[in-house]
Amino acid sequence: MNNMTRIMLVVAGFAAVVLAAVIMQAFVLKPAHTMKLAVLPEGEYDPAVWGRHYPLEYQSYLKNREMAPSPTGYGGSVKVQKSVMEPALLVNFKGMPFSKDYTEDRGHPYAIEDLKSSKRVGPASVGACMTCKTANLIDIYKEKGWDYAMLPLADLFSRMKHPVSCANCHDPRTMKLRVVNPAFVEAMERRGVDVKKASREEMRSYVCGQCHAEYYFEPKTKKVVFPWDKGFLPEQMYAYYEQKPAGFEQDWIHPDSQAKMLKAQHPDFETFSGGVHGRSGVACADCHMPFMRSNGQKYSSHWVTSPLKHVEASCTTCHTQGEQWLLERVRTEQNNVWQLQKAAGQAVARAHEAVAKAANTADEARLARAREQLRKAQWFWDIVAAENGMGFHNPDQVMNTLGRAIDMAHQAAAEAKE
Ligand code: HEC
Numbered sequence: 048m049n050n051m052t053r054i055m056l057v058v059a060g061f062a063a064v065v066l067a068a069v070i071m072q073a074f075v076l077k078p079a080h081t082m083k084l085a086v087l088p089e090g091e092y093d094p095a096v097w098g099r100h101y102p103l104e105y106q107s108y109l110k111n112r113e114m115a116p117s118p119t120g121y122g123g124s125v126k127v128q129k130s131v132m133e134p135a136l137l138v139n140f141k142g143m144p145f146s147k148d149y150t151e152d153r154g155h156p157y158a159i160e161d162l163k164s165s166k167r168v169g170p171a172s173v174g175a176c177m178t179c180k181t182a183n184l185i186d187i188y189k190e191k192g193w194d195y196a197m198l199p200l201a202d203l204f205s206r207m208k209h210p211v212s213c214a215n216c217h218d219p220r221t222m223k224l225r226v227v228n229p230a231f232v233e234a235m236e237r238r239g240v241d242v243k244k245a246s247r248e249e250m251r252s253y254v255c256g257q258c259h260a261e262y263y264f265e266p267k268t269k270k271v272v273f274p275w276d277k278g279f280l281p282e283q284m285y286a287y288y289e290q291k292p293a294g295f296e297q298d299w300i301h302p303d304s305q306a307k308m309l310k311a312q313h314p315d316f317e318t319f320s321g322g323v324h325g326r327s328g329v330a331c332a333d334c335h336m337p338f339m340r341s342n343g344q345k346y347s348s349h350w351v352t353s354p355l356k357h358v359e360a361s362c363t364t365c366h367t368q369g370e371q372w373l374l375e376r377v378r379t380e381q382n383n384v385w386q387l388q389k390a391a392g393q394a395v396a397r398a399h400e401a402v403a404k405a406a407n408t409a410d411e412a413r414l415a416r417a418r419e420q421l422r423k424a425q426w427f428w429d430i431v432a433a434e435n436g437m438g439f440h441n442p443d444q445v446m447n448t449l450g451r452a453i454d455m456a457h458q459a460a461a462e463a464k465e
Pocket residue numbers: 117118119121122123124152252255256259315316317319320324325329330331332333334335352353354355377435436437439440
């Protein structure tokens with residue numbers, strides 16, 4: 048081979064590589080932002096209509112109806128009573144609706160159906176309960192402001208036509224991510240954050256945080272409020288409730304121990320925020336809505352479920368460890384959390400019994416201290432038990448919270464026994 052041939056071969060080789068890269072860019076890795084934008088009217092809440100324009104996202108959204116357990120044995124999308132796994136729930140939630148019906152969560156399309164069929168819902172249920180279940184919230188809030196929260200829930204059923212769907216997270220005209228739950232916007236504002244100015248990366252968690260968060264209903268107005276003024280930690284939210292915001296003292300009084308109890312609600316956003324992933328700028332959507340490919344088209348999966356059903360897409364974009372290693376790691380973390388969660392739940396249940404027994408004999412000041420300790424112990428247990436990741440979203444914080452719950456439950460029981 049003479050020099051000329053060598054040079055030509057090198058040039059031809061180089062050209063081939065460039066050409067391949069161009070082809071890859073154009074066809075194989077077609078980035079999501081080149082999608083054709085369809086301008087849908089504000090007020091279109093039917094995911095099937097959106098789906099005509101965005102078929103890949105819609106096809107994956109429809110997978111949310113699939114019900115399957117998680118490979119770890121925790122979580123999953125099968126509607127089972129949580130008390131089967133953790134019987135202490137029945138003692139700890141005695142006297143309130145969560146002792147009657149408390150099931151594992153499943154896919155977004157079931158949100159309205161599961162609300163309507165819940166035994167927790169009755170004639171006393173208020174409009175506020177629809178806040179995180181339906182895209183039709185947007186209209187109702189526009190029309191009535193927070194007044195909808197006070198209306199009987201049953202009166203609003205006919206207006207709840209579509210469950211959690213496209214309009215909850217997207218502006219129909221631009222497809223930009225948006226937050227529609229006013230409770231999230233207001234709570235962030237009190238923290239000094241203007242959600243309207245959030246970056247795209249932040250929005251990839253905020254769209255989830257608008258529903259997957261701890262909340263309470265303000266007593267007089269039934270308005271939904273997120274207790275975040277002092278921070279996202281269990282003790283910070285507890286301290287917030289200690290101030291009796293707008294007269295809110297408790298969710299119910301436990302019939303045995305007579306302690307004034309709080310019910311924690313799915314604090315996924317709060318727990319995740321302080322964890323390794325939250326602190327490293329990883330968003331909910333990175334794991335729960337990873338990029339997938341179909342015929343060379345790249346799109347965000349809208350099958351929002353356990354990421355362990357597709358570890359490769361969800362985790363190995365950042366992690367070099369193999370799928371099996373990652374799965375085992377999650378399972379180990381969750382096993383550790385589950386053991387302590389059960390122990391904490393049982394310790395709290397025994398404390399309710401001890402305090403109940405002491406009720407007629409003990410001196411009032413000590414009894415009050417025991418009840419206070421018990422309320423706090425149950426909050427620390429419940430804020431973990433009500434979270435959906437079985438600890439994965441923030442393993443060390445969760446272990447610390449459960450350890451403290453066990454300690455406080457023992458203290459409450461000891462105080463009562465003395
Ligand atoms: C680093 C990846 C990662 C991030 C980021 C993440 N999650 Fe998760 N999430 C997981 C894993 C892993 C599980 C456990 C799944 C299991 O047990 O099968 C989980 C479980 C869940 C579940 C319960 C799923 C089930 O099967 O019942 C919900 C709900 C959830 N996450 C919501 C969120 C929300 C909301 C955010 C952001 C505020 C978030 N996650 C951020 C990885 C992640």
